[in-house]
Amino acid sequence: MRKAVSAVILLSGFVMASAPIFGPYSWIDATGGRIDVGYYGAPCIVDWNGDGLKDLVLGQFSYGKIRFYANSDSNDSPVFTGFSYIQSDGVDITLPYC
Numbered sequence: 001m002r003k004a005v006s007a008v009i010l011l012s013g014f015v016m017a018s019a020p021i022f023g024p025y026s027w028i029d030a031t032g033g034r035i036d037v038g039y040y041g042a043p044c045i046v047d048w049n050g051d052g053l054k055d056l057v058l059g060q061f062s063y064g065k066i067r068f069y070a071n072s073d074s075n076d077s078p079v080f081t082g083f084s085y086i087q088s089d090g091v092d093i094t095l096p097y098c
């Protein structure tokens, strides 16, 4: 009986675990224009520069480069202006692409 109760509790916890809820998509703008990397963009929201604001790090298929858009406003209402490519030792980092 104890195992059955545990199983029910575990199962109900599994079912009650909140699944992500996604709203409609929206485009991300930077400097008044839509960010467009062509195709196969790989976005990541992270505080890249350590200022407490979540930035946009965006991998692009073209040349395998990685863009960095600094957030200049707030985490609730991020504003992205221009971007720079993430570098190592002064050279743009590139990832293999096909």
Ligand SMILES: [Ca+2]
Residues within 6 Å of the ligand: 046, 047, 048, 049, 050, 051, 052, 053, 054, 055, 070, 071
């Ligand atoms: Ca930041």
